[in-house]
Amino acid sequence: MSINQILDIASSGLAAQRLRVQLIASNIANSETTRTKEGGPYRRRDAVFQAQDQGGFGEALSAAGVRVASIQTSQEPFLTRYEPGHPDADANGVVRYPNVNPVEEMVNLTEASRSYEANIASVRTAKSMASSALEILRVQ
Template identity: 85%
Template sequence: MSIPQILDIASTGMAAQRLRVQLIASNIANSETTRTKEGGPYRRKDAVFQSENLGFSGALAAAGVKVASIQTSQEPFLTRLEPGHPDADADGVVSYPNVNPVEEMVNLTEASRAYEANIAVVRAAKTMATSALEILRVQ
């Protein structure tokens, strides 16, 4: 595998995790949003990944990752009895987003670590390329 192939694979992983972090940030920011343009509370969003063919042959034919879709959660909303809330129904029940901030923080940590792992791959590839140039220069 060549250095450019390694960098291509790592960059797809970094791009995918960057989008995932953006979705997690949106989920956390909207965890109390009871009214959206579409109507009703905010629905949690998550990225669905799949392998991507970067044009390599052989064993690496399906190297890399891409975002296949952004999935909107269909889990039921959380409900609270708040009769004075402007978005309460006739019974005084308010529907809140199906976002668990603790779960989102765990997902954020996981996405950040995956991003950092891809950065480590890029750094290792850079070190290998630098070492190869040093070997060529010596001889």
């Protein structure tokens, strides 16, 4: 596997995790949004990843990298609260809130951040290996 392939794989992971972090931030920011343009409360969104086929030589490169296959909108039921004075309350005084759990989102954010850091570590290691190889060639 070449240094370029390693960097391509790591960069695809970086891009995928960056999008995931953006979606998590949007979920957290809208965790109390009861009215959207589409109508009704905000629905939680999440990225779905898929192995990226590079068509390489053998099994080692058959799944080289990751891509975002889709962004799914959660179909979990909304949270409800009895708030008769709220402008979005129904006839029974119940308000529907987004299906976003801030604690779960923070766990997802931690996981995405660690995955991002792991990809950065791969890039640094590949860079170090390339520098070492050049140094060996220069010495001889």
